[in-house]
Amino acid sequence: MSSYDIVIIGGAMIGSSIAYWTSRDPDFTGRIAVIERDPSYEFASTTHTNSCIRQQFGTRINIQISQFGVEFIKDFKHYMGADAPEIRLHSFGYLYLADTEKFADVLRDNQRLQADMGAGTRIMSRNELAAAYPFYNLDDVICGSHNTLNEGYFDGGTIFDWFRKKARAQGVDYIKGEVTAISRTGESVTSVTLADGTEISAGKIVNASGPRANVTAQMAGLHVPVEARRRFTFIFDAAHRLDRDLPLTIDPSGVHMRTDGRYYMAGCPPGDDPNVDFDDFTMDHQIWEDKVWPVLATRVPAFEQIKLINTWVGHYAYNTLDQNAIVGAHPEVGNFYLANGFSGHGLQQSPAVGRGLAELLVHGAYRTLDLAPLGYDRIASNTPLLERAVI
Numbered sequence: 001m002s003s004y005d006i007v008i009i010g011g012a013m014i015g016s017s018i019a020y021w022t023s024r025d026p027d028f029t030g031r032i033a034v035i036e037r038d039p040s041y042e043f044a045s046t047t048h049t050n051s052c053i054r055q056q057f058g059t060r061i062n063i064q065i066s067q068f069g070v071e072f073i074k075d076f077k078h079y080m081g082a083d084a085p086e087i088r089l090h091s092f093g094y095l096y097l098a099d100t101e102k103f104a105d106v107l108r109d110n111q112r113l114q115a116d117m118g119a120g121t122r123i124m125s126r127n128e129l130a131a132a133y134p135f136y137n138l139d140d141v142i143c144g145s146h147n148t149l150n151e152g153y154f155d156g157g158t159i160f161d162w163f164r165k166k167a168r169a170q171g172v173d174y175i176k177g178e179v180t181a182i183s184r185t186g187e188s189v190t191s192v193t194l195a196d197g198t199e200i201s202a203g204k205i206v207n208a209s210g211p212r213a214n215v216t217a218q219m220a221g222l223h224v225p226v227e228a229r230r231r232f233t234f235i236f237d238a239a240h241r242l243d244r245d246l247p248l249t250i251d252p253s254g255v256h257m258r259t260d261g262r263y264y265m266a267g268c269p270p271g272d273d274p275n276v277d278f279d280d281f282t283m284d285h286q287i288w289e290d291k292v293w294p295v296l297a298t299r300v301p302a303f304e305q306i307k308l309i310n311t312w313v314g315h316y317a318y319n320t321l322d323q324n325a326i327v328g329a330h331p332e333v334g335n336f337y338l339a340n341g342f343s344g345h346g347l348q349q350s351p352a353v354g355r356g357l358a359e360l361l362v363h364g365a366y367r368t369l370d371l372a373p374l375g376y377d378r379i380a381s382n383t384p385l386l387e388r389a390v391i
C-alpha cells in the first residue's frame with residue numbers, strides 16, 4: 001500500500017490550488033497525492049465556469065477572499081515565476097439591478113460594507129445608469145450597484161493549468177482513479193480505496209470533489225449539504241453591437257448577461273432548479289426562447305436581433321444551506337478537511353481557499369486570512385452565513 005501525508009480527492013481548481021499552496025510551503029516536507037477520476041476534467045465545474053471575480057459580496061469574509069483573488073491575479077508571475085504569463089483582469093464590473101425598494105436596500109447595505117473595505121462599488125441612480133450605459137431599458141429599475149474596479153473576467157483556465165503544473169513541479173503526484181471508499185477509525189480517517197482496488201494510506205484527506213462532495217463525505221460517514229445544480233450558459237452575437245462593454249448585468253429576473261470578447265454571454269438557472277445526477281447535463285432549449293432572449297431584448301433593446309453561437313450546461317456544487325463555501329477540518333473527524341459547496345464563486349475563491357487550507361494542513365491554523373467563518377460549525381448548528389448578493 002502506498003502512503004501519503006496528504007491525499008486530496010479531486011484535482012480541479014480547488015484541489016489543485018490546495019496542492020499548489022501546500023507543496024510550496026517550505027515547512028511542508030511530506031508527500032501529497034491528488035486523486036482525480038477524470039483528468040480530462042470534461043465534467044468538472046471548473047471547465048464550465050464563466051470565470052469572473054467580484055468584490056460585490058455581502059459578507060466580510062467573501063470580500064476579503066476576493067481581494068486576495070485579485071492580488072493573486074495581478075501578481076501571478078510573483079507567485080508562479082518569471083516564465084508564467086500575465087493574467088489580465090477585464091474589469092467591466094458587475095451591475096446588480098434593483099426593481100424593488102427591498103432589494104435596493106440590500107444593495108445599499110452591501111455597498112456600505114464593500115466601500116468600508118475599500119471596494120469601488122457605487123450605487124447608481126436610474127439617471128446615472130442611463131448616462132453611463134445608454135443601451136439599457138431602465139423603466140422598472142430603481143437603482144443599480146456597480147463596480148468597475150477589480151471586478152470582471154479573468155483567465156481562470158490558465159491559472160488552473162499553472163496550479164497543476166507548479167504542484168507537479170513541487171513534487172505532488174497526480175493519480176488517475178476514482179476514490180470509492182474511505183477508511184475511518186473513530187475520529188480519524190486513515191486511507192482511501194480506488195475503484196481498481198488500490199489502497200492508499202493517508203495522514204490527512206481533503207475533500208475537493210466539487211458537486212460530488214457529499215458522496216465523498218458519506219464515504220467517511222459524514223455529510224455536507226452540497227448538491228449538483230445545473231447552470232446554463234449562452235454565447236450570442238448581436239446584429240447591432242453595443243458601443244461599450246456590457247457590464248455583468250444581473251437582471252432582477254435572474255438572467256445575467258455580459259460582454260464576452262467580440263460576443264456576449266448570458267446565463268441563468270433552470271426555473272425549478274432541482275438537484276440533478278452528476279452526469280445530467282441536459283440543456284433546456286426552451287428556456288432560451290421563453291425566458292433568456294425576452295429578458296435580453298427587454299433590458300437591452302439592441303438585442304432584438306441576436307444569434308445564438310454556443311451553449312453549455314455546467315454544475316454548481318450548490319450549498320443548500322447558504323450557497324457559501326464550506327472550508328476547514330471537520331469537527332468530528334479532525335484529519336478530514338473540506339473545501340466544498342462553492343456554488344457560483346469557487347473559481348475566484350480558489351487562491352485564498354487554497355492558501356488557507358494549506359496553512360491549516362501544514363501549521364494547524366490559518367496564518368493570513370482567517371477562513372473560520374466558512375467552517376463546518378455553521379452547518380452543524382444550521383446557522384447560514386447570509387450572502388444576499390448571489391448569482
Ligand SMILES: Cc1cc2nc3c(=O)[nH]c(=O)nc-3n(C[C@H](O)[C@H](O)[C@H](O)COP(=O)(O)OP(=O)(O)OC[C@H]3O[C@@H](n4cnc5c(N)ncnc54)[C@H](O)[C@@H]3O)c2cc1C
Pocket residue numbers: 009010011012013014015035036037038041043044045046047048049050051052053177178179180208209210211212216231232233313314315316317339342343344345346347348349
Ligand atoms: C456555469 C458556471 C459558471 C460559473 N461561473 C463562475 C464565475 O464566474 N466565477 C467563479 O468564481 N466561479 C464560477 N463558477 C463556479 C466555479 O466554476 C466552481 O466553484 C469551481 O470550478 C469549483 O472547483 P472544484 O475544484 O471545487 O470543483 P470541480 O471543478 O467540479 O472539480 C471536482 C473534481 O473532483 C473530481 N472528483 C469527484 N469525486 C471524485 C472521486 N471520488 N475520486 C476522484 N476524483 C473525484 C471530479 O472529477 C472533478 O474533477 C461557475 C460554475 C458554473 C457551473
